[in-house]
Amino acid sequence: MSRREPYHGIWSAFIVALCLLFAAPPAAMATSDPSLEWFTLESEHFVLHYHTGLEKMAVDALAVAEEAYERLSPLLRWTPGARTHIVLTDFGDSANGMAGVVPYNLMQLYAAAPTSRSTLNDYDDWLRSLIFHEYVHILHLDTMSGVPALINVIFGKTVAPNGSLPRWFTEGLATYYESARTGAGRIRNGVFKMCLRAAALDDRLFSLGTLSGAPTQWPGVRAWYLYGGHFLAYVAATRGESALTDFNHAYGERLIPFGVNIVARQTLGDDWPTLYGEWQTALTADALAQWVAMRAQGGPTPYRPLNKRSYAHDFIQRRPGHNQLSFIRNDGLDERMLVLYDLESGEETEVFEEHGEGWHAWSPDGQFLVTAETNFYERVYVYGDLYKLDLETGDHQLLTNGERAREPVVAPDGRSVVYIAGQRGTTDLKRLWLDTGELEVLYEGQAYEQISTPNFDPEGTRLVVSRFSGEPVGRRDLFLFDLQTKVWTRLTDDKALDLEPRFDPTGEAIIFSADRTGTFELYRADLVTGALLQLTRSVTGFFSPSFDPSGEVLYATTYDSDGYNVTTLSVPELMASASPAIVDRRREVVVTPAAPRVSHEAHSYQPWRFLWPSNWLPEFLSTLSFDGTYALSLMGSDPAGYHIWLARLAYNTNLEDLSFGATYAYLGLPVDLQLHLSRGDSARRFRGSDGDVNYQENQTFAGVDAVLPLPSPDFSHTLSASFNLTHYAPSEPLPSVVARDPIGPLPRFPELGYFNNVRLGWSFGSLDSFPASVSTESGFSLGLSVGMRSPLVGSDFSSFDVSYQSALYLQNPWLDNHVFAIRLAGGVGWADYNRRGLFIVGGIPEQDLVMALINQFGVGSAQLRGYDVVDSYGDEYHLLNSEYRFPIFDIEDGYDTLPAYLGRLHGALFADYGGAFFGGIDSEALDQFKLGVGAELRMSLVLGYHLPSMLRLGYAYGASEGGLHHLYLVVGSQF
DSSP states (O other): OOTHHHHHHHHHHHHHHHHHHHHSOTTOOSSOOTTOOEEEEEOSSEEEEEETTOHHHHHHHHHHHHHHHHHHHHHHTOOOSSOEEEEEEOSBSOOOEEEEOSSSOEEEEEOOOOOTTSTTOOOSOHHHHHHHHHHHHHHHHHOOOHHHHHHHHHHBSOOOGGGGSOHHHHHHHHHHHHHHTSSOOTTTOHHHHHHHHHHHHTTOOOOHHHHTSOOOSTTGGGHHHHHHHHHHHHHHHHHOHHHHHHHHHHHHTOSSOOOHHHHHHHHTSSOHHHHHHHHHHHHHHHHHHHHHHHHHTTOOOOOEEOOSSOBBOEEEEEETTTTEEEEEEOOSSSOOEEEEEETTTOOEEEEEEOOSSOOEEEOTTSSEEEEEEEEEETTTEEEEEEEEEETTTOOEEEOOSSOOEEEEEEOTTSSEEEEEEEETTEEEEEEEETTTOOEEEEEOOOTTOEEEEEEEOTTSSEEEEEEEOSSSTTOEEEEEEETTTOOEEEOOOSSSBEEEEEEOTTSSEEEEEEOTTSSBEEEEEETTTOOEEEOOOOSSBEEEEEEOTTSSEEEEEEEETTEEEEEEEEHHHHHHTOEEOOOOOSOOOOOOOOOOOOOOOOEEOOGGGGOSOOEEEEGGGTOSSOSSEEEEEEEEEOTTSSEEEEEEEEEETTTTEEEEEEEEEEOSSSSEEEEEEEEEEEEEEEEETTEEEEEEEEEEEEEEEEEEEOOOSSOEEEEEEEEEEEEEEESSOOOOOOOOOTTSOOOBOOOOEEOOEEEEEEEEEEEEOOTTOSSOOEEEEEEEEEEEEOGGGTOSSOEEEEEEEEEEEEEOTTSTTOEEEEEEEEEEEEESSTTOOOEEEOOOOOOOHHHHHHHTOOOOSOSOTTSOSSOEEESEEEEEEEEEEEEEEEEEEESTTOSEEEEEEEEEEEEEEEEEESSOOSHHHHHTOEEEEEEEEEEEEEETTTEEEEEEEEEEEEOSTTOOEEEEEEEOOOO
């Protein structure tokens, strides 16, 4: 191997890694609804695809997209060379979007709007904010020139240099522009400012090295948006927006990635660590100034925290008739649980694992709960639905199915539940009668209207809600809704986000959270006098208020640098220090003129128009070594992600053989389908009387796979089936072999013909891990596979095999994030041919660390460690792997913008036991089982800002015959 080959291999692998990172169509779904019709709208710069039910939103989205082009393209000084595809879907209640530019520019938009407590809640027009954010990604990632642009001209769109930037820059840039070019956005959001202010005051701001990786400490990867957006807003304010655009263009022409500070010094005048330090200093000074001002006004408001550890606790309710609170406990160490908190003893009782946002409401007697939880409607749609949980009987009853329900509140008489139902970016106010199951539409929302957090008055005749209607633009105000007359009465009319209103026990006043000062505080609106009082003063915030029945105690969530905590406040003390609400200091909303409607008529979606090869890769860009093969890889997919195909042509100079392979996947049904076809030659040999005889064998393969996911909130469940037709034949007539020695070994001719196979698979499990976990931390998984070859399926040979695997994860109840992990796997099979695939059991294989890190190819940890790679083989095997895993130290940092991030250092003590053998399991076979023991140090990594991996340093001792002392360093995951 020449000295230059390793460099070429690394660079080629890096290009492939970036291609894979950005090539997957973001619209691709595991399952889909075949009853939906798809349509396409086209404009000058966009092609928008949508399904039935989204007609109005599609027209509006295309108009806003053209507006985004007109506003953003000049700012980023980039015009894409082709129209951008937009895929608009409504398969779930999550508000989100995605964007990518390889192999073509594609934006995925979800129709659902954010809830009132989402960090995305600050918008003047959700669709505009979403499209502006995602289109910034398109313009940023698509910006390229020089050698990268030339590569894309030759090979099709394959590389995107700006895609190798740290996530805080990519997401921060889009977050900045979503705010700077709309009337709202996360840069102006009080929650985002609160998070940064708390971290600055506690001297806990993330370092640039932490931000450049994948942090798990609060607020996790949301920091890419939170820190990145505000940091780049500071850079834009001090160096100019044009300097950020200069940086995009300069980095977009670089062939060699990661020189972010070189480019920053050229375009911004300073490197990123210097700029980040400046921003942190300014941020801390501003936070201290706000703290001093708050102290001068009599703050901070005293409160008593109830949780030992802040993280993301929320959704507090007082349980009627009991001295208990209920809330969602989310401490980052364990499952999100709905818990009961005893107000006398402080003890917590877990009720159930929560699968939703956390909305729940009590019956008047406190005997049952109505919850809003995730439901997989028709196995395709991820919707919220209402459930009733009886705490006495444990009965958990589904009340609605496919309603997209959230934020329930039980009427004071216990007969009905009022809730919010959403669809197509709009919400309705509905009521469910518990005795009859009848659904009543109380109010049908207007286009894009958002109603949130309804709450009954004590008599059950009125509701108070937070309502966003878009008129005036960008406001969430409080309204009363009369259940008899169906008439709305406005309570607040201002620029603030007025959230989570609650009647007090008298019904004469409403407590709510609002960001009038720029910080979310609690306010009291008197319904008799009209007086509006500010009850709390802080530099962080108060949310989710809930009253004690006496009206003397108020429960709320507050925030510190570790996250959210549940607290209690004294109402008399709050009233004694209350002051008239100040004039709203929030920003003036920038009213964006309505974008012109697009006049183009919709036509049926035609996926075949987009299935031509989008790019091609020669072999030197897709492999790490050269073995005499020249190859060409092609791929294509449609924007909706229903059709995906890959093809490869290769010529091997050693074999003088032209081979091909192709795979096609169709994801437009509840069952995922894949078709495979390939043929090619390989060098083989068979045993002759005088030794091995070489020959060239042609292998032809055709197969079909079907996978049926059966998802549920609690379990992952999958059925699969496949049929493979495999044919082996000599490429040329086999050489004649004569047994010259009558008593010598007979020649063993190769077995040729059809080896067709049918296989059925089943998997089932429920696995959980948490932000502080060192691995999967709780749950189990089961899998079973059965394969058969038989003349019944056109095979010339017969075989049968059954394999299984299972895993169990148990938390150590005394130590956080300590886990017992157990894996048991095995298989048994027989065949009437010698070519059968034997089961092999052995130890850790040798590994090229550099190539493994770049390619993300790991060795796994399901081996018999402490033995040769091939220690035993046979027609049956069983292997038990057991580990005790434990955290050691959280590094969670890197060196500034160096593209190498060290995550969590953790360890494992292990014992492996098993082996492979022939002839069925008996005492003799059990005697062949071997034991390996040892320990590993494991370090989670992120390389190149985007590629996660794990480095494992281990020692294994084979305690049985043939055992080794094995010290190894490998890249790989753990079971």
